[in-house]
Amino acid sequence: MSIVVVGLSHKTAPVEVREKLSFPEATVADALKKLMTYEGIRECLILSTCNRVEIYTVVEESVKGTESIKQFISEYHNLSREALEKSLYIYPESQGVRHTFRVASSLDSLVVGEPQILGQLKDAFDFALKAKTTSTVMNKLLKKAIQVAKRVRTETRLAEGAVNISFAAVELARKIFGTLDEKTVMLLGAGEMAELAARHLLNNGVKTIMVANRTFERAVELANEFKGSAVRFEDFPAELVMADILICSTGAPNYVVKPEMVHKVMKERRHKPIFMIDISVPRNIDPATDKEDNVYLYNVDDLQGVVETNVQGRQQEAEKAEDIVRQEVETYLQWERSLDAVPTIVDLREKIEDMRKRELDKTLCQMNGISEDQRRAMDIMSQAIVNKILHAPLVVLKQAAANPEGGDVISIARKIFNLDRELKKPSHVHEKGFGSGTTVEEKK
Amino acid sequence: MNILFFYASIAVYVLAAAGYVAHFLKPDRKGLAGLSLFTSFVGFSLHFIYFAVRWSESGRIPVTNFFEAINALGLGIMMVFVIMELRYKVPALGSFMLPLVIILMLPAMLVSGRIEDLKPILKSGWLGVHTSLAVLGDAAFAFACIVSIMYLIQERQLKSKHLGAIFHRMPSLDIMDTISYKALTLGWPLYTLGMITGSIWANSAWGTYWSWDVKETWSLIVWLIYLVLLHLRTLGWRGRKMAYLSLAGFLFVMISFFVVSRMGVGKHSF
Numbered sequence: 001m002s003i004v005v006v007g008l009s010h011k012t013a014p015v016e017v018r019e020k021l022s023f024p025e026a027t028v029a030d031a032l033k034k035l036m037t038y039e040g041i042r043e044c045l046i047l048s049t050c051n052r053v054e055i056y057t058v059v060e061e062s063v064k065g066t067e068s069i070k071q072f073i074s075e076y077h078n079l080s081r082e083a084l085e086k087s088l089y090i091y092p093e094s095q096g097v098r099h100t101f102r103v104a105s106s107l108d109s110l111v112v113g114e115p116q117i118l119g120q121l122k123d124a125f126d127f128a129l130k131a132k133t134t135s136t137v138m139n140k141l142l143k144k145a146i147q148v149a150k151r152v153r154t155e156t157r158l159a160e161g162a163v164n165i166s167f168a169a170v171e172l173a174r175k176i177f178g179t180l181d182e183k184t185v186m187l188l189g190a191g192e193m194a195e196l197a198a199r200h201l202l203n204n205g206v207k208t209i210m211v212a213n214r215t216f217e218r219a220v221e222l223a224n225e226f227k228g229s230a231v232r233f234e235d236f237p238a239e240l241v242m243a244d245i246l247i248c249s250t251g252a253p254n255y256v257v258k259p260e261m262v263h264k265v266m267k268e269r270r271h272k273p274i275f276m277i278d279i280s281v282p283r284n285i286d287p288a289t290d291k292e293d294n295v296y297l298y299n300v301d302d303l304q305g306v307v308e309t310n311v312q313g314r315q316q317e318a319e320k321a322e323d324i325v326r327q328e329v330e331t332y333l334q335w336e337r338s339l340d341a342v343p344t345i346v347d348l349r350e351k352i353e354d355m356r357k358r359e360l361d362k363t364l365c366q367m368n369g370i371s372e373d374q375r376r377a378m379d380i381m382s383q384a385i386v387n388k389i390l391h392a393p394l395v396v397l398k399q400a401a402a403n404p405e406g407g408d409v410i411s412i413a414r415k416i417f418n419l420d421r422e423l424k425k426p427s428h429v430h431e432k433g434f435g436s437g438t439t440v441e442e443k444k
Numbered sequence: 445m446n447i448l449f450f451y452a453s454i455a456v457y458v459l460a461a462a463g464y465v466a467h468f469l470k471p472d473r474k475g476l477a478g479l480s481l482f483t484s485f486v487g488f489s490l491h492f493i494y495f496a497v498r499w500s501e502s503g504r505i506p507v508t509n510f511f512e513a514i515n516a517l518g519l520g521i522m523m524v525f526v527i528m529e530l531r532y533k534v535p536a537l538g539s540f541m542l543p544l545v546i547i548l549m550l551p552a553m554l555v556s557g558r559i560e561d562l563k564p565i566l567k568s569g570w571l572g573v574h575t576s577l578a579v580l581g582d583a584a585f586a587f588a589c590i591v592s593i594m595y596l597i598q599e600r601q602l603k604s605k606h607l608g609a610i611f612h613r614m615p616s617l618d619i620m621d622t623i624s625y626k627a628l629t630l631g632w633p634l635y636t637l638g639m640i641t642g643s644i645w646a647n648s649a650w651g652t653y654w655s656w657d658v659k660e661t662w663s664l665i666v667w668l669i670y671l672v673l674l675h676l677r678t679l680g681w682r683g684r685k686m687a688y689l690s691l692a693g694f695l696f697v698m699i700s701f702f703v704v705s706r707m708g709v710g711k712h713s714f
Contacts, residue, residue, distance in 0.1 A: 176602065178616035270680030273617060290603070294683045302605040 001042065001340070002062045003096040003141060006069045006088055007054025010110045013087035015050075015301050019282035021077055023048040024251065028124075031076060032131045038068040043138040045128040047103070049120045050193070050281035050300050051110045056100065058137045062092040097141065097332050101325045104145035105152035106159070110300065112318055113158040116193060118149045140335065148328045155324060158317045166193070166200035168303040169277050173201065173245055176275050176296055180205040186243035187211045188236060188257075189250030190222055193279050197247050202226060210243065212236040214250070237261050241268045249279040257285040262292050277303075334420060335411070341397050344410050347419045348397075352390060356382050393417075446501060449494035450515070454553070456487035457522075457546050464538030468613050477535035481526070484542065488522045495519055507575040508566065513701070514552040516576075518545050520583025524627060528587065532623055534615045540590055548586075570645035578638030578663075582697050584631025585670070589694035591624040592687035599684050621682055624690060632670045639667060662700045669693040 008018060023031050023046050035044045035055070043058035055073070059065025070088070074081050091099040102108045106117050125142045128134045134142070153159050170180075177183055183206050187198045190213055198209060209228030213219035216232055223230040231239045240246065240261075250256055257276070266274070273294040278285040283299055290297040337343055360382050364375060393413060400409040414420055463480030467473055495516070498506040506512040525541045528534075598614045601607050614620075642660075643653045654660060673689045 172602070174616060175598070175611065175614070176617050178618045267680075271682050273683065293685065296602050298605065 001058060001060060001137065002065070002093045003100075003137065004057050004059050004062050004065045004069065004093070005054055005091040005096040005099050006057075006066060006073070007047075007052060008087045008089065009052035009054070009108065010301060011108075012089055015281060015283065015299055017087050018050070018053060020079065021053045021073065022050075022281055023053065025127075028127045029131045032128060032133045034076065035069070035072050036133055038072050040065045040068050043134045045124055045134060045138060045142070047121055047124040049117070050279060051117075052103070052108075054103070056096070056138065056141070058135070058141075066090050066092065094329060094333055097336075098325060098329045100141055100145045101148045101328055101332075102322075104149040105321055105325060106149070107152075107318060107321055107325065110303075115153075115159055116196070118146065121149075122146065137336070141332070144328065144332050148325060151328070152321045152324055156317045156320045158321050166197040169197045169247070169298075170200050170204050172296070172298065172303075173275055174204075176273055177244065181207060183244040184208040184210065184242050185245045185247065186231075186236070186240060187222065187226075187228075188246060188248045189213060189252070189280065189284070190218060194247045194249035195222070197277060197279065198226065201245060201247075206245070210239055212239070237265065240265045240274075244272070244274060246274065246276045246285075247279065248276065248284045250284050251280060252284055253282060255284060255286040257289060259286055259288045259292065262289045262295060266292055266294065341400055341410055344414055344419065345394060345397050348390065348393070348413070348417055351417060351419060352386050356386050446494055446497040449490050449497060453487050453491035453494060454546065454549055456483060456490060457542055457549075460484040460487055460538070461542035461546060464535060464542055467535055468539035471613055477533075477538075480535065480538055481529055484522065484529070484538065485526055488519070488526055491519050491522060504567070505572040505575060507579060508571070510705070511552050513579070513705070514548065516579045517583055517586065517701070518549045518552070520580050521545050521548070521586050523580075524584050524587040524630070528623055528627065532619060534619055534623065536613055536615050537591065537594070537623070540594055541587070544590055568645060568649065570641060570648070574638055574641040574645055577634050577641060581631045581635030581638050582701065584627045584634065585666075585690075585694050585697050588624040588627035588631065588690050591620050591627065592690040595620040595624065595687045596684065596691075599687070617683070621686070624687070625677060625682075628670060628674060628690065632667075632674060635667060635670070639663060659700065659704050662696070662704045666693065666696045666700060669696060 008021060010018070013021075025048075028046050028048065031046055032044055035041055035046075035057075040060045041057055042060060045056040047054045047056065055069050057065060057069060059068070070081060070084060073079070073088075074084055099108070104118055104121050106113050106115065109117050121142070125134070128138070173180055173183070180201060183201075185198055185201050185206050185208070187194060187209060190211070202209065209223070209226045210231050211219045211223040211226065211228055212231040212233050212235070213222070214233050216230065219230040219232075222228075246257070248257060262274075271294050273296065276285055276289065276295060276297040278297065278299040281300065285297060285299075287297070287299075289295055360379060364370075364378070396409060397413055460480050460483035463476055463483055467476040467480060470476075495506060498512075507516045521541070522545060525537065525545075529537060594614060595617060598611070598617055598620065601611050602617070646655065647653045669689070670693050673686065673693060676689070677686060
């Protein structure tokens with residue numbers, strides 16, 4: 001049994017590819033169930049955000065499992081395997097654990113330290129829990145990942161003063177408009193990130209906000225929240241004339257904002273500049289719109305450029321965070337080892353055999369003048385005692401190995417016989433391991 | 445004696461330029477912008493004193509030969525810059541403007557600063573009015589041109605989405621668009637007045653308002669370019685296209701200044 005993460009992210013694939021492979025929220029449950037029917041997949045979870053599409057799995061065997069996942073992606077999205085291979089990365093076993101922790105801690109994010117990814121990962125976990133596609137290992141992995149993310153947040157300053165897409169948006173808006181006081185924002189569609197960006201702009205001086213949404217009630221609701229005005233979706237092209245900043249995130253499968261529309265709008269607004277932010281995946285603003293003069297269109301990938309210049313100073317904090325991840329991966333792997341009966345049985349045998357030999361040698365040293373036969377007899381006797389004592393525990397452990405719920409028995413056995421060697425931890429590492437049974441989540 | 449003021453002003457401009465560039469590279473040094481503006485003002489004052497002393501020594505406004513014309517243009521640009529800087533507080537302008545003013549003044553340092561005798565025909569009260577208006581107009585155009593270049597650099601970075609190190613130090617597009625437009629609305633009326641007074645002067649000196657002299661024709665082209673530009677602006681043109689037009693307009697100003705006036709043909713040669 002091992003963990004495999006297969007996916008693609010802003011680091012390996014442009015938005016054009018990511019949007020083709022994305023799993024919209026509504027389809028995730030169905031996709032999870034389909035994935036479970038593939039060979040060797042025991043547990044799974046799908047994380048699909050605008051920056052990454054990743055499939056987290058617990059498989060029987062990692063090579064075969066990886067094949068199954070790739071098969072699933074290509075069949076689900078109707079894409080050839082060759083097209084996929086280029087942008088997919090595969091993290092088996094300990095690398096998968098490390099990747100999971102890095103993603104949760106926002107170390108792998110477009111904007112390192114941005115807080116949204118943890119929420120997105122939790123949501124993905126919830127979906128998988130509801131779809132009942134996770135079990136012991138995945139649950140532990142995700143709970144641990146959330147815990148690691150929280151550690152990174154409290155023990156490093158990575159998240160401080162950062163810098164997500166919305167910060168980048170504000171920075172760009174400032175470089176286009178100077179002060180934002182007199183500017184008007186239009187929010188087209190509503191996603192978490194779009195709302196966050198809008199809120200940031202409001203905090204930075206923008207006074208007027210218009211909200212357009214396919215469901216008008218939702219638009220009204222949001223408009224009230226922002227003290228802005230609601231616009232019917234059909235009317236947004238006409239109202240766009242008033243907007244200096246457009247934040248687009250409708251979840252529509254095609255382009256909602258088109259070059260001809262924008263050309264007309266620009267004429268009407270006498271070519272005053274307009275800053276368009278397309279947070280949606282798949283994109284909702286036709287990239288050709290950018291060709292229009294005084295239109296500045298940025299999609300999620302483009303915003304990265306703005307952000308990168310901020311990142312250097314946080315390099316040090318990122319390294320601290322990587323250290324935390326490294327330690328936690330080790331703790332996790334130790335727990336994972338405990339899940340498997342075979343190493344536990346081996347460990348137990350070795351440990352007891354070691355004790356027996358040591359004690360036997362000690363005793364024999366003190367007894368002078370006994371014959372070779374007597375020596376052999378004592379050796380045999382001690383072996384017999386050990387075997388008798390170990391017989392019952394080993395039977396139970398072997399049974400546990402065959403039973404998927406046997407993890408508890410194994411970990412108890414490891415604890416009773418003290419089989420886990422102490423991990424070397426720096427002093428500031430907190431001592432709470434898995435055994436304590438409480439995660440930060442549960443304490444709330 | 446007076447040339448010392450000239451060199452002193454250039455030296456102070458170099459200091460101010462260094463201050464602005466340092467501020468540009470490290471914008472968190474807040475006091476540097478104010479200090480640089482003050483230094484610029486000191487340089488401008490020295491420059492102006494030089495101008496005034498030369499005026500009183502020669503007994504006429506010093507805008508009558510190549511050296512004096514460049515000198516006056518530099519002085520004009522500095523004046524526009526100091527006014528704009530006080531009004532809009534965009535220190536990043538300084539790190540472009542001052543080095544360029546210094547570069548512009550270099551040819552003036554190379555040619556002779558000797559006070560020459562004035563051709564009798566030029567001795568007139570109109571000389572001061574006509575030339576100072578025209579030079580101030582040119583200075584405003586030069587200012588607008590430099591801001592337009594900055595605009596185009598910034599606009600290209602925003603469009604290409606490759607934001608270089610310079611990006612975060614540059615002013616916003618909006619303020620640059622506004623400032624260059626303001627400079628043009630200041631420059632064009634001055635330039636127009638310069639042409640009108642020149643025309644009146646020509647009538648009193650040569651008996652004709654307009655004689656299609658090379659310089660006159662060229663100035664008319666410049667005047668028309670900026671007229672078209674301002675008209676298009678009222679139609680809603682802005683941003684990149686305006687910046688390119690402003691660049692084109694100033695190219696013609698430069699040709700008028702450095703080529704046409706130096707060709708030695710027509711009545712404006714000096």
